[in-house]
Each structure stands twice: as structure tokens, then as C-alpha cells.
Amino acid sequence: MKIINKIIWFILIFPVVGNAQVLGPDQGNNVEISSIAGASQNSFMNKQWLYRSQNGNDWTSTRLHNGISIDNSFLVPGVSSKTWWERDPYNNVQSWGNAANTYLTINQGNIGIGTADPGSRKLKLVTASAETDVGIEVEIGRTTGTNYGVVGKAIGFGANTNIGLFTAATGATSNLGLRIYNVASATGSYAIYSDSPAQSYFQGNVGIGIETPTDKLVVNGNIRAREIKVENANWPDYVFTRDYQLPTLQQTENHIKEKGHLPGIPSAAEVKANGIDLGEMNAKLLQKIEELTLHLTEKEKQLNHEKNINLNQEDRLKQLELKIEQLNK
Numbered sequence: 001m002k003i004i005n006k007i008i009w010f011i012l013i014f015p016v017v018g019n020a021q022v023l024g025p026d027q028g029n030n031v032e033i034s035s036i037a038g039a040s041q042n043s044f045m046n047k048q049w050l051y052r053s054q055n056g057n058d059w060t061s062t063r064l065h066n067g068i069s070i071d072n073s074f075l076v077p078g079v080s081s082k083t084w085w086e087r088d089p090y091n092n093v094q095s096w097g098n099a100a101n102t103y104l105t106i107n108q109g110n111i112g113i114g115t116a117d118p119g120s121r122k123l124k125l126v127t128a129s130a131e132t133d134v135g136i137e138v139e140i141g142r143t144t145g146t147n148y149g150v151v152g153k154a155i156g157f158g159a160n161t162n163i164g165l166f167t168a169a170t171g172a173t174s175n176l177g178l179r180i181y182n183v184a185s186a187t188g189s190y191a192i193y194s195d196s197p198a199q200s201y202f203q204g205n206v207g208i209g210i211e212t213p214t215d216k217l218v219v220n221g222n223i224r225a226r227e228i229k230v231e232n233a234n235w236p237d238y239v240f241t242r243d244y245q246l247p248t249l250q251q252t253e254n255h256i257k258e259k260g261h262l263p264g265i266p267s268a269a270e271v272k273a274n275g276i277d278l279g280e281m282n283a284k285l286l287q288k289i290e291e292l293t294l295h296l297t298e299k300e301k302q303l304n305h306e307k308n309i310n311l312n313q314e315d316r317l318k319q320l321e322l323k324i325e326q327l328n329k
Contacts, residue, residue: 232279236287239294246294262288 086095095116096104105112112118114126207213209220238244247263255263264284266276
């Protein structure tokens with residue numbers, strides 16, 4: 001009875017315009033405030049109520065539940081779906097949605113988007129199972145230039161989020177990876193991703209200590225490694241073939257006098273300007289070693305021949321010396 005008196009007192013202190021506010025009939029312990037036909041603005045409609053819960057004492061069980069329901073057909077003729085907002089201070093919940101879906105829920109400090117129950121998560125996002133890109137989109141508009149934000153599975157910067165981070169499957173597999181990319185397709189020249197736990201891919205040129213790498217890997221500094229493997233299909237075994245034109249030592253000497261370096265080997269100025277290809281340079285050095293080996297084997301043959309000649313001459317001299325001694329006796 002005390003509650004009914006308070007409600008009546010609450011109604012009486014507000015101005016009444018015409019007959020827009022009506023105290024409805026008692027139905028048990030419920031008192032309803034509703035509008036009569038023909039009422040206009042500032043009317044108390046159905047679904048706005050204050051009641052006492054069945055359990056507990058008065059000061060903890062009195063519950064206020066309010067909300068707003070808007071018929072979209074008022075704005076769009078022929079559309080019967082409803083949008084609504086609901087606030088429940090008793091359970092510390094606020095919700096927004098329509099007849100079919102809940103758009104947003106704030107439940108005791110936890111936020112649910114697309115769900116009525118965020119659970120224990122501070123932010124829970126739920127989309128339809130048929131969605132292609134399951135995620136969030138945040139776009140920060142600009143009056144000039146491109147927009148920035150997050151779209152689907154990508155965190156990007158640019159009109160089409162074409163610079164940023166992207167999570168995607170590689171090919172037809174379901175293994176996901178992280179891609180840092182600079183094109184809208186997320187498969188561009190700055191991709192770092194993995195299709196298995198043991199493999200990673202770096203797509204494009206990589207520079208360490210340099211901003212403009214012109215090759216797959218450019219390092220402006222020292223590199224230390226236990227082993228480096230260089231593959232080269234043009235290995236100079238051709239030096240040992242019969243049709244190879246071995247340059248003479250005289251030709252090599254003439255080239256050194258004229259150019260200041262071995263034939264086929266880049267000069268110091270060229271190396272300073274362009275660097276060297278390790279595989280190619282190893283092949284060239286091996287070519288020179290093989291040429292030198294051929295020259296050495298040829299010189300050894302010549303030395304052995306000269307040695308044999310000298311031995312023969314030495315034998316002949318000894319024989320001549322014996323004959324001279326015999327003649328002198």
C-alpha cells in the first residue's frame with residue numbers, strides 16, 4: 001500500500017495536460033499508468049513500469065526497468081520491424097537491437113557486439129556464421145588523404161587497407177600466418193607468413209641497415225654465420241676439357257700490364273662500386289686455380305724434360321772425362 005501511495009503522489013506532482021495521464025484500474029497488487037485513446041505528447045505508454053520483486057525485502061527488491069521501442073514503419077512505410085533500447089539497472093544491463101537481433105549489450109562492464117551475452121569478456125564480437133571476413137572494422141575518416149582503420153582480418157592504413165597486417169591462409173591450405181603487406185590483395189612485396197611451423201616466407205627485397213634494398217637481401221654491415229651455401233650451376237670444370245683455350249702466361253702477363261688485374265676478374269674499382277657475386281667469384285677464382293694448375297703441370301713436364309737432358313749431358317761429360325784421362329796416360 002505504501003508503494004501505491006508513493007506512485008499516486010509521484011503522478012500528482014506532475015502537470016496534467018488534458019487527459020493524457022490516466023491512473024488505470026487495480027489488478028491485484030499491480031498499478032498501471034497508461035494513456036487513453038486520443039492522447040498526444042507526454043503520454044505514459046505500456047511497457048514502462050515499476051514493480052516489487054516477489055523475493056527479498058523492499059529496499060533491495062524494488063526494480064526499475066525501462067526502455068524505448070521505435071517502429072521503423074513510422075519512418076519507412078510498410079516496414080514492420082522494431083528497434084529498441086532497454087536498460088535494466090537491477091541486473092546492470094543495457095541492450096540495443098531489433099525484433100531479430102541484439103546489436104549491442106553492456107553487461108556489468110562487459111560489452112557484447114552482435115550478442116546479448118558477452119560473458120566474462122570485456123569485449124565480445126559475434127557475427128553471422130556465413131560472414132566471409134569475421135572481425136571488426138574501424139575507419140577513421142579524414143577530410144583529405146586516405147582513411148585509416150581495421151577491416152575484417154586486416155589492420156591497415158590506406159583507402160583499401162592496403163598497408164598493414166593481414167592474417168590469411170596460404171593457397172588452399174588452412175594454415176594461417178601473419179602478413180605485413182603494401183597492396184590491397186595482401187600478397188604484395190612485404191609479406192611475412194608461414195604455412196607450417198617449420199617454414200617462413202619473406203616476399204620481396206629485405207634491407208638491414210639500408211632503406212632501399214635492390215636485391216632479395218641487402219645488409220649494410222657485417223654478417224656472421226657458421227655456414228653459407230651458394231648454389232652455382234656454371235662450375236668451371238670446362239677448363240680441363242680438351243677444347244678449352246688455355247691462355248698463355250705471356251697473354252696473362254700482357255693483360256696484367258695493361259689492365260692491372262687478372263683476366264676475367266673484376267677490378268678493385270668495379271668491386272667497390274658493384275660488389276661481387278660470391279658464387280660467380282668463387283667460380284672465377286676456381287677457374288684461375290685450374291688454369292694455374294694446367295700451367296704448373298706443363299711446366300713440370302718441361303722441367304722433367306730439361307732434367308733428363310741435363311742428366312744425359314752429365315753422363316756424356318763423365319764419359320768424355322774418362323776418355324781424356326785414358327789418352328793422357
